[in-house]
Amino acid sequence: DGGITQSPKYLFRKEGQNVTLSCEQNLNHDAMYWYRQDPGQGLRLIYYSQIVNDFQKGDIAEGYSVSREKKESFPLTVTSAQKNPTAFYLCASSMKGGTGELFFGEGSRLTVL
């Protein structure tokens, strides 16, 4: 079945460590996105990519990095520079044109101890 797979579902890390969250899609979508969700804050855009080897910062990119070496994959690294990394991270993808619908993965919950 086509969809978006995020891993791991839960991740615990010590302060000061970089962590990488995986996002893979087999929907043949060109665009991929990372959002961060905090209670009462809704979804905030971290990074997005409209094409392989290109990506743009969203509203809260500081302390995060991404790569887009393959169409199917858009990993997010939460670096030690991110001051408050504990959150629920959502990856999404979309096709060009159409209704603009985003398809979401099931999310990754990162807890920094």
Next chain:
Amino acid sequence: GEDVEQSLFLSVREGDSSVINCTYTDSSSTYLYWYKQEPGAGLQLLTYIFSNMDMKQDQRLTVLLNKKDKHLSLRIADTQTGDSAIYFCAETPRGSGYALNFGKGTSLLVTP
């Protein structure tokens, strides 16, 4: 970006109708969306409306769009306990590729 506004909480009794309201920011948005999120899960598209429509009905869901006031609403008829979730309104603003701009979400609690 500018905020898409939603009320944070709504509580209804099972069998009643629920109405979730949203005020969006970009009058040029081509589509407006309602997403549902169950606890600990990703978001699923419930429905969307094209900007040249005033209303869209899909089974128990009715979306109303008032472009003049930039107001979007989602009505759920005969609300069930399984409808308890967070509901997000979203728009496609300019300058963000295809990324959607989401409201903070409305937590709907359906009580028996």
